[in-house]
Amino acid sequence: xxxxxxxxxxxxxxxxxxxxxxxxxxxxxxxxxxxxxxxxxxxxxxxxxxxxxxxxxxxxxxxxxxxxxxxxxxxxxxxxxxxxxxxxxxxxxxxxxxxxxxxxxxxxxxxxxxxxxxxxxxxxxxxxxxxxxxxxxxxxxxxxxxxxxxxxxxxxxxxxxxxxxxxxxxxxxxxxxxxxxxxxxxxxxxxxxxxxxxxxxxxxxxxxxxxxxxxxxxxxxxxxxxxxxxxxxxxxxxxxxxxxxxxxxxxxxxxxxxxxxxxxxxxxxxxxxxxxxxxxxxxxxxxxxxxxxxxxxxxxxxxxxxxxxxxxxxxxxxxxxxxxxxxxxxxxxxxxxxxxxxxxxxxxxxxxxxxxxxxxxxxxxxxxxxxxxxxxxxxxxxxxxxxxxxxxxxxxxxxxxxxxxxxxxxxxxxxxxxxxxxxxxxxxxxxxxxxxxxxxxxxxxxxxxxxxxxxxxxxxxxxxxxxxxxxxxxxxxxxxx
Amino acid sequence: xxxxxxxxxxxxxxxxxxxxxxxxxxxxxxxxxxxxxxxxxxxxxxxxxxxxxxxxxxxxxxxxxxxxxxxxxxxxxxxxxxxxxxxxxxxxxxxxxxxxxxxxxxxxxxxxxxxxxxxxxxxxxxxxxxxxxxxxxxxxxxxxxxxxxxxxxxxxxxxxxxxxxxxxxxxxxxxxxxxxxxxxxxxxxxxxxxxxxxxxxxxxxxxxxxxxxxxxxxxxxxxxxxxxxxxxxxxxxxxxxxxxxxxxxxxx
Ligand SMILES: Nc1ncnc2c1ncn2[C@@H]1O[C@H](COP(=O)(O)OP(=O)(O)OP(=O)(O)O)[C@@H](O)[C@H]1O
Ligand SMILES: [Mg+2]
Numbered sequence: 001x002x003x004x005x006x007x008x009x010x011x012x013x014x015x016x017x018x019x020x021x022x023x024x025x026x027x028x029x030x031x032x033x034x035x036x037x038x039x040x041x042x043x044x045x046x047x048x049x050x051x052x053x054x055x056x057x058x059x060x061x062x063x064x065x066x067x068x069x070x071x072x073x074x075x076x077x078x079x080x081x082x083x084x085x086x087x088x089x090x091x092x093x094x095x096x097x098x099x100x101x102x103x104x105x106x107x108x109x110x111x112x113x114x115x116x117x118x119x120x121x122x123x124x125x126x127x128x129x130x131x132x133x134x135x136x137x138x139x140x141x142x143x144x145x146x147x148x149x150x151x152x153x154x155x156x157x158x159x160x161x162x163x164x165x166x167x168x169x170x171x172x173x174x175x176x177x178x179x180x181x182x183x184x185x186x187x188x189x190x191x192x193x194x195x196x197x198x199x200x201x202x203x204x205x206x207x208x209x210x211x212x213x214x215x216x217x218x219x220x221x222x223x224x225x226x227x228x229x230x231x232x233x234x235x236x237x238x239x240x241x242x243x244x245x246x247x248x249x250x251x252x253x254x255x256x257x258x259x260x261x262x263x264x265x266x267x268x269x270x271x272x273x274x275x276x277x278x279x280x281x282x283x284x285x286x287x288x289x290x291x292x293x294x295x296x297x298x299x300x301x302x303x304x305x306x307x308x309x310x311x312x313x314x315x316x317x318x319x320x321x322x323x324x325x326x327x328x329x330x331x332x333x334x335x336x337x338x339x340x341x342x343x344x345x346x347x348x349x350x351x352x353x354x355x356x357x358x359x360x361x362x363x364x365x366x367x368x369x370x371x372x373x374x375x376x377x378x379x380x381x382x383x384x385x386x387x388x389x390x391x392x393x394x395x396x397x398x399x400x401x402x403x404x405x406x407x408x409x410x411x412x413x414x415x416x417x418x419x420x421x422x423x424x425x426x427x428x429x430x431x432x433x434x435x436x437x438x439x440x441x442x443x444x445x446x447x448x449x450x451x452x453x454x455x456x457x458x459x460x461x462x463x464x465x466x467x468x469x470x471x472x473x474x475x476x477x478x479x480x481x
Numbered sequence: 482x483x484x485x486x487x488x489x490x491x492x493x494x495x496x497x498x499x500x501x502x503x504x505x506x507x508x509x510x511x512x513x514x515x516x517x518x519x520x521x522x523x524x525x526x527x528x529x530x531x532x533x534x535x536x537x538x539x540x541x542x543x544x545x546x547x548x549x550x551x552x553x554x555x556x557x558x559x560x561x562x563x564x565x566x567x568x569x570x571x572x573x574x575x576x577x578x579x580x581x582x583x584x585x586x587x588x589x590x591x592x593x594x595x596x597x598x599x600x601x602x603x604x605x606x607x608x609x610x611x612x613x614x615x616x617x618x619x620x621x622x623x624x625x626x627x628x629x630x631x632x633x634x635x636x637x638x639x640x641x642x643x644x645x646x647x648x649x650x651x652x653x654x655x656x657x658x659x660x661x662x663x664x665x666x667x668x669x670x671x672x673x674x675x676x677x678x679x680x681x682x683x684x685x686x687x688x689x690x691x692x693x694x695x696x697x698x699x700x701x702x703x704x705x706x707x708x709x710x711x712x713x714x715x716x717x718x719x720x721x722x723x724x725x726x727x728x729x730x731x732x733x
Contacts, residue, residue, distance in 0.1 A: 439554060
């Protein structure tokens with residue numbers, strides 16, 4: 001047995017740090033999925049008729065669909081009838097300000113290292129936090145609303161800005177898009193809504209934190225970001241979940257709409273519970289994220305650091321409709337133990353002179369499987385489309401797998417598409433070199449991995465880059481030596 | 482400070498070191514020469530703690546501690562430094578970041594406060610002068626795309642930063658141009674004191690004009706078969722290794 005293997009045998013995975021849950025009084029739907037449940041959720045949320053109709057239509061669509069099986073992941077079938085589709089911390093009414101938020105809730109977020117109050121004061125980042133199904137508070141609302149920026153929970157947007165929601169909901173990810181998107185459309189609970197008016201540059205990072213707390217609950221958030229002409233926003237999403245033996249389902253939908261000259265940066269640091277080191281428990285993360293560069297010269301950039309979840313199925317994509325529009329996808333996906341990730345992106349070039357850039361860095365350790373799946377499509381009228389893809393895989397040990405599935409479909413001969421791929425191993429030589437300079441193996445792994453992922457981490461806002469670096473190190477702690 | 486007794490080591494069952502004895506005292510410079518494949522780098526690796534090598538017999542005492550009992554990083558923290566014959570590349574990690582991690586982990590082991598960014602950078606500036614290394618090189622990823630000579634120079638720069646007690650330079654001279662050889666040797670000489678010791682592994686007597694050894698040893702087939710002073714190196718330069726090989730092989 002080579003040393004690489006031997007050290008990996010000694011693999012002890014660090015326990016998931018956020019693996020606690022809090023007993024709270026909750027208001028929840030009975031388990032099961034049918035029209036009655038959907039009506040129940042809609043009524044609970046005091047939704048208008050049009051939205052209920054939309055949900056029911058989605059449910060009907062979903063009922064006729066079958067679960068996709070093309071992804072390079074295997075997991076036992078989820079019994080969707082055994083799940084609950086709504087769970088909310090019980091309270092008499094919605095909080096009007098942060099001071100009214102249940103202190104127990106705030107405590108949860110503090111344990112996560114995101115105190116809403118602290119964030120608010122110190123970092124100047126607006127945060128909307130979603131616990132199980134409801135949004136619990138949005139900081140900085142006033143500052144933002146002076147600029148005409150709307151940043152609130154999705155439910156609130158339905159009440160306060162129904163026309164905007166009606167106009168854009170499902171416009172980028174139609175309910176018929178795929179199995180999980182249809183499911184989400186039928187039962188989505190809450191999420192965030194963000195609207196940047198024309199000409200406004202959002203002065204702070206907007207941030208959502210998702211956390212699953214209750215058992216046997218699916219979490220189905222819906223995020224909608226609309227950036228009007230010449231506006232700019234940078235949006236960050238972070239996630240955690242308690243450690244439970246059973247698997248929990250998370251099926252979110254994120255839609256981004258960028259008008260002329262608008263730019264949207266969407267960053268995710270995903271740290272859902274990955275399951276224990278024997279592969280028990282963990283989140284199933286089946287997410288549909290898509291943005292449309294609808295206007296000329298618009299730009300959408302996805303950055304993701306994926307370290308959690310037992311199974312991840314996720315392809316943040318860009319539809320480059322406007323001429324000269326730009327789509328970017330920067331991803332670091334780490335899998336350890338028995339995690340499985342099938343992630344990547346789609347870049348659909350429709351407009352002229354559209355450009356896309358894909359940088360994917362996979363890191364696999366333990367017995368995990370890590371797949372990159374990417375599609376670059378250049379339509380007939382997309383003259384001078386450009387794509388550059390770089391897909392790297394880093395392996396730690398020889399029990400894990402890295403796979404690359406690039407699909408390229410070009411219908412315009414002026415297109416230039418480049419694809420580069422590399423696979424490397426954390427070399428024993430590199431580790432020994434670090435050790436010889438007095439650096440522990442643990443820190444050596446962190447250094448090497450962060451170096452490898454640098455191009456992606458550099459895309460993140462400063463304070464989150466630091467967090468992401470720590471997370472990478474933590475996820476791989478004990479993976480060698 | 483270093484006492485190697487009857488050291489045997491093998492790799493994948495093949496014996497490479499077959500009874501090395503060596504005493505190194507503070508302030509001394511020892512040169513180790515010998516034909517290709519004789520075990521010089523192996524000796525350096527075994528001292529540094531590379532785990533592929535299995536020590537089958539013998540002992541190594543370093544400043545009163547059983548060196549073979551320590552993890553590689555602890556050997557480094559105790560003051561053993563190896564300038565690699567083939568330094569590795571670590572993409573995306575700047576030399577500065579790498580060294581800061583190293584220096585602070587060594588300091589922590591020795592019970593010292595970590596250096597803050599300002600102190601660290603001024604320390605770096607000072608040591609950069611010593612080996613005349615370009616700032617630009619250090620802001621790049623560690624050794625990535627460095628020329629052979631640049632890698633070697635960077636090794637000595639790291640040595641300057643880590644202030645080891647025992648430095649083992651494995652063919653640091655190979656790949657250096659004539660000017661670089663002088664600069665790097667000067668750097669090594671300036672770092673020399675009565676408290677530290679240096680082992681230089683080399684094929685060329687020329688290096689020993691700059692870094693003057695107190696002793697020269699010839700390694701052959703995993704043993705030190707001849708020891709002498711600087712004159713031995715000159716003799717080797719003139720006559721090659723055949724006469725030593727013949728002597729040894731005849732005795733077997
Ligand atoms: N994995 C291995 N399996 C078998 N033999 C090995 C292995 N690794 C090294 N060796 C052998 O060990 C011997 C000593 O190698 P070493 O690198 O120590 O030589 P050296 O004296 O440093 O040579 P050079 O002057 O060329 O640098 C060589 O014959 C080499 O082929
Ligand atoms: Mg050698």
